[in-house]
Amino acid sequence: MTIASEFTVDTLIDARWIIPVEPTHQTLLHHSIAISNGKITAILPTSEAHTKFTAKQHFQLKDHALIPGLINLHTHAAMSLLRGLADDLPLMNWLKDHIWPAESRHASPEFVKDGTLLACAEMIQGGITTFNDMYFFPEAAAEAALASKMRAALGLITIDFPTAYASDADDYLSKGLAMRDRYNGENLLSFCMAPHAPYTVGDETLAKVLTYAEQLELPIHIHLHETLNEIEQSLTQYHQRPIQRLHNLGLLTPSLLAVHAVHLTPQEITLLAKQGCHVAHCPTSNLKLASGIAPVDTMLAKGINIGLGTDGAASNNRLDMFAEMRLAALLAKGSSGKAEILPAYQALEMATLNAAKALGIDALTGSLKPGKAADITAVNLSALSTSPCYDAASHLIYASGREHVSHVWVNGDNLLNEGKLVTLDSQELKAKANYWQGRIKQ
Structure with missing residues (x-):
């Protein structure tokens, strides 16, 4: 994992631990990462790095673990402005009586950009370097992501009914x-x-989505089998469960990212695995909306690639991937009765490389390897609450939290330095949040 020649690099990061994710189950002690032109140049022992490289920027993080930047595989970033608006309600009541009316009144490019900027700040502070977004006015989300210098996968959202963003599916x-x-x-x-979900998108629209996805080689990001009500509605309207309906339409392919996947029969799990589909597991949102607990242990046993997402801040109410990793691991153990299910390394992999695979960007990010983008999160494990540290990977999942994130790099750019945002202004974002709160409360 080294190079032989000596030269100047843009950035050198020394750390007590590096957990590269690839290869799996590996923790490197007292190693450094060299970065040039936004990419990882080398990962090597710190003693060697100091003789091989000179650096324009040198970070010495003696009590820190370096991990790949976390990837939020499913969110609605702009909904940060609706955080806490309507809590403790079932999904459909929450949507129909509160969220959709608020969106119909306020959704606009300005709303989306401000909400996404607020979400980006929260995610950066929590060690997230990439997010997969599904929301209206994606151009505004793109502008926010670029302003923050985060990596984003932007959804080309499609619904069969009109909103402030568009009049119909076409x-x-x-x-x-x-x-x-x-x-x-x-x-x-x-x-x-x-496409938002089977209950908001008809067969004709889904067929068009599939055509474009195949032509442009894009993933298909869709809510699927989130609630029992969704399945009952599909049985009434289409006389089949949503997964079977999507399969009949040709959408169950290695390009499909099924969000939630809570209510699955053994046959449906086998079908998803056979077709090479991916799953975005959102444990906190599923619990808060009483949707249920996804059968993660069974999906893993079948070889389904599972990543982790927060969902939107309106239904979580945090964009906190450390919380999702810990909860995913604990729920898998508790629901299966097997303590060995979903160990720490695997939980970290779900929040990094697995998510990158689901988005088709694993050649670029998701692990720490020479040649990949320098998307890196540093976690300070020197606090009393993380002492002593026998196993850094275990601590990342079971002991640490987003409050321990100290530095974040995306494409080699430092976005968080000693816990302080570099690309975004906290006070400006608070003012924007207060402005929208005033409007929405009216």
Whole structure:
């Protein structure tokens, strides 16, 4: 994992531990990462790094663990402005009586950009370097992601009913594809087709989504089997469960990212595995909305690739991947009765490399390897609450939290330095949040 020649690099980061995720179950002690032109140049023992490289910037993090930047595999970033608006309600009541009415009144490019900037700040502070977004006005989300210098996968959202963003399914698709064409050259951005859910998108629209996904080689990001009500509605309207309906339409492919996947039969799990589909597991949102507990242990046993997401801040209410990793591990153990299910290394892999695979960007990010983008999170494990440390990977999942994140780099750019935002202004974002709170309360 080293190079032989001596030269100047942009950044050198020394750390007590490095957990690269690839290869798995590996923790490197007293190693350094060299970065040039936004990419990892080498990972090598710190003593060697100091003789091989000179660096324009040198970070000496003697009590820290370096991990790949966390990837939030499913969120609605702009909904940070709706955090806490309507809590303790079932999903459909929450959506129909509170969230959708608020969005119909306030959703706009300005709302989306301000909400996404607020979300980006929270995610950066929590060690998240990439997020997969599904929301209206994705151009505004793109502008926010680029301003923050985060990596984002932007959903080309599609719904069969009108909103402030688009009038019908064709309008959604047209605007989404135009957005992709406009930002396709940005190296921090990738794209997904994003039909909202089986209960909001009809067969004709799903067929068009599949056509575009195949032509453009894009993942398909969709809520699927989140609640029992969704399944009952599908049985009434289509006389089949949503997964079978999507399979009949040809959507169950290695490009499909099924969000939630809570209520699955053994046959459906086998089908998802056979078709190479991916799953975005959102444990906190599933519990808060009383949707249920996804059968993660069974999906893992079948070889399904599972990543982790927070969902939106309106239904979580945190964009906290440390909380998701810990909860995912504990729920898998508790629901299966097997303490060995979903160990710490695997939970970290779900929040990094697995998520990158689901988005088709694992050649770029998701692990710490020479040649990959320098998307890196540093976690300070010197606190009393993380002392002593026998196993850094275990501590990351079971002992530490986002409050221990000290530094974040995306594409080699430092976005968080000693816990302070570099690319975003905290006071400006608080003012924006207060402004929207005033409008929404009215």
